Amino acid sequence: MTRTIAARQDVRMTASARTAGLRLDPRAKLYLLLLANLLLFFHVDTRGEAIMVTLFLLPLFVAGRWRTGLRLTVLYFALLGLGLWSDAVTLTGTGSGSGGSLIGMMNGGTTGAGDATTTLATAGHVAGLLSVGIRMMMPCLITGAYAFTTTSISEFVCAMRRMRVPEAIVIPCMVVIRFFPTIAHDYRQIRNAMALRGIAAGRFALVRHPVQSLEFIIVPLLMNATFVSRDLSVAALTKGLGIAGEHTCMTVIRMRWFDWAFMAVCTVPMALSIGGVL
Template identity: 90%
Template structure:
């Protein structure tokens, strides 16, 4: 058997990290959320997390995630500016004071903008803090095959009782997405909730014709995937072999080190 590196799966596949390096980046993203790193360190980390996504050839997904993150970042900065201006101008910049009847509000327009700034800030910060996890998760699960993931988990000596459920979960979401597209096509064929924003205009129909069939089908999908995994012999005791060859290379270690440095500096108060 010829050892084919996992970094490339075709002439245009792009540069891909080892699955263990991808899991490490996902761990860093969760630690970034846990330690609540400041905005500067978070932006640097997000930029570093986006680079492997672009290097793997996922330009469309990378650009979408980058635009979404920096839009949320800009919205949060605008919210801070509006809130500080409202508080400094004596127009009730505090959201609690505005909910208290507006007794100390001198300018209604400034108070309204401050309220909008508070709400926008809450939404932008809440979603933005989840973006590093979404970026690393999207990179890990869209560029890693099932065999590569199983091989990486076994290299890390992960028990089979964890490997099999993880494999089922990875295959579960693409199957559910396929079922969703089939349901939407069937609805469009019958003229039910047709159009791009039809689900927003008709929420009751969305609940009846989409969510209910998906929930009912999810049980059967998870059962079939579990049976398929056990049929392939993943539950057999003993040492397993894998046809997929993975190995850590220099750019895997370099990526892990470069992505770790900003978070360590931010936690230490240097950055």
């Protein structure tokens, strides 16, 4: 029995070590996050965006984050399909003429037999707005999810110090990284306490009881957020992060060949999209 448990632990440690070896360097992750923000800033076309999102999703699957990667993949391509359907409705025969634009609909561009066409075109415009608005944020969400779920705090601090980032920026960033998991844990505890007392129980209870959700969830979270941020700041300073001078780190990070290669592969379609070549 003891040998079986030890063997399972060895297998888990070997799998985790293998997965850690396939992860990108924290500096490469920050570079991908920068590319995602540039993608949002320059608002490239759909083809370049789809290529970049596909490249951003690859590290998630390589790192073993299959569930997160599949969810983000399904969400993005569902939004992409919704946007293509919206373009087909509003730009082709269904949405042509005065009924094909929002201004024409507001001015009553079609009447009588065209009511169905107007309704479909309106639905297409609304779907297009939602699709584009959420889809533009997807690269940042994907790269952010990969960076924060596969990077430990020690790796992040070591990467920031390797880049000669001032301690006045490193400490707040570390506090922010630890803040959101702590708030998520507090949220789960509040939901468990509410379910134990029979308050807003169920999966869709928050939607069915918005007033109770505001009173029993948001208010305690906001009150607790102040204490959490203060405690995390004190914990960071207690560990000596605010002491002047050179700091050492037990975590070893280094840029490997596939880090540089993947950064270059992601940069090329980004540059081609911005330049209008792709």
